Amino acid sequence: MRLLVAIVLLGVLVIGSVPVMAQNSCDDPFAGQGTIRFPTRYWERTDFCLRSVVLGEILSGGPPPDGIPPIDNPTFESVDAAGAWLQPQSPVIVVELNEIARAYPLAILTWHEIVNDVLGDTPIAVTFCPLCNSSLVFNRLVDGVTLRFGVSGNLRNSDLIMWDDATQSWWQQFTGEAIVGTYTGTQLELIASQVVGFGDFAARFPAGEVLSRDTGVNRSYGSNPYSGYDSTSDPFLFEGELDTRLPPTERVLAGIVDGVAVAYPFSVLTEVGIINDTVGGRDVVALWQGGVASALDRSSIDDSRDVGTAALFVRELDGRSLTFVQADDGTIRDEQTNSTWNVFGEAVEGELAGARLQLTFAAPHFWFAWAAFRPETLVYGL
Secondary structure, three states: OHHHHHHHHOOOOOOOOOOOOOOOOOOOOOOOOOOOEOOOOOOOOOOOOOEOOOHHHOEEOOOOOOOOOOEOOOOEEEHHHHOOOOOOOOEEEEEEEOOEEEEEEHHHHHHHOEEEEEEOOEEEEEEEEOOOOEEEEEEOEEOOEEOOEEEEEEEEOOEEEEEEOOOOOEEEOOOOEEEEOOOOOOEOOEEOOEEEEHHHHHHHOOOOEEEOOOOOOOOOOOEOOOOOHHHOOOOOOOOOOOOOOOOOOOEEEEEEEOOEEEEEEHHHHHHHOEEEEEEOOEEEEEEEEOOOEOOOOOOEHHHOOEOOEEEEEEOEEOOEEOOEEEOOOOOEEEOOOOOEEOOOOEEEEOOOOOOEOEEOOEEEEEHHHHHHHOOOOEEOOO
16 A cells, blocks of 8 residues: 555654663553554553553554654744745644744655744644644643653554653644553643645745754655545544544544534635634634645645635634625625734734734644544534
8 A cells, every 4th residue: 555655664763762661550551452553662661551542542553653753953944945945835834932933844744743842932842643634733841841742653543643752651643632651631732823825924924934854864855655645535544433424534624612623624615715603602713715735635745736724713802703704806804894814813904903813723634533533523514
C-alpha cells in the first residue's frame, strides 16, 4: 500500500537512550487490555497501569518513537525570505501570542508533525496529524514543567499519539489529553491558532516570522507523502465505525462551543461563505475563504486543489451580536455597521475598524476523526 510505504520511509529512530527507571504501578499492566499492537521495548518509563483508554485500541503506525522527528530547535525567517519558496496558497498554521506572530508551513509540518517552540515566555507545541488533517497548538507547560513532545509512532483512531520526555506518558493529539502514563487525565491548554494561506499571513503580518526549512534533517519540504489521501473513503489504520452523516474525509470546521460539539461541513461553507449561528448560549460566526491548497491532495502541496480554510469566531462585540454577510466581491461585512472584516476576525475598514472578534477553539479536521472522538457532534445543515 503506497501510504503505508510512505509512512514507514519517514522513520529514522532518534529517540536516543532513556534511563530504565520505570515501574508499572500494577502487577500486569496489559491484563484485560486486548491484543497489544505496539512495541513496548521503547517505553521503559511509561506506567502502562495508569491509563484512560484500552491499550488494545492503540496500534503502531510503523515508525519507532521520533522516527518522524519533531523539530526541537526551530529557526525562523522573514516573510520576504519565506516568499521565495512558499506560494500565496501554501497552507500555514498561524499562532499569534505575546505580540509575536508566527507561521508554520504544513509543507514542513507534514514531515515532522510536532514543533516544540517558545513564543515570548510561553512554550508551545505546534502539531499536525496528516491522517486526521488536524492542526492544533498546545501550551507545553504542565505543573510547572516544560515538556518536550515527540512522535510516539503509535495511533488511536488514526490520530497521532505524542509522548513527553519527562515521564514518557502518551498524549492524544486530537484532544490534548494524556491517555497513558503518569500524566493520565491531564489536559494540555489549547492555544488559539488558524490555518490560512501564506499570502494572507504575509499581508496581515508583514513583520511576522515563518518556520524555516533549516531543520537539521533532509526532507522534501513542499511535497506530500500522503498523495490522494484527502479523497479516500478508507482512512488509514482507522478501525472505528465511520459516522455516515458525512463522507469520511469531508473537511469540517469543528470545535466545542459552550459545552456543545459542533461541526460545519466545508461542503456547506464553500457554498454560503458565512454562517451566523448560535451554539449553546454563544453567538458565533463561521468564516470561510478560498485560496488555500490542500496539504493532502497531490504530491506537490502548492499544486494541489483549493480547499479553502475556515475559522469560528464569537460574534458578540461590546455587548451586541453582529450579523455577517458576504458581499458580491467576496468581502466580509457586518449588517449593523457595514464595516469590512478579514479572515482573522478583524475589522479593517468602517466604523468598527481595529475591533477584533474572539477566535474560538475550532479547527479544520477530517470528519471521520472528529466524529470518532466527538460522536455527539451536531452537524450544521443536517
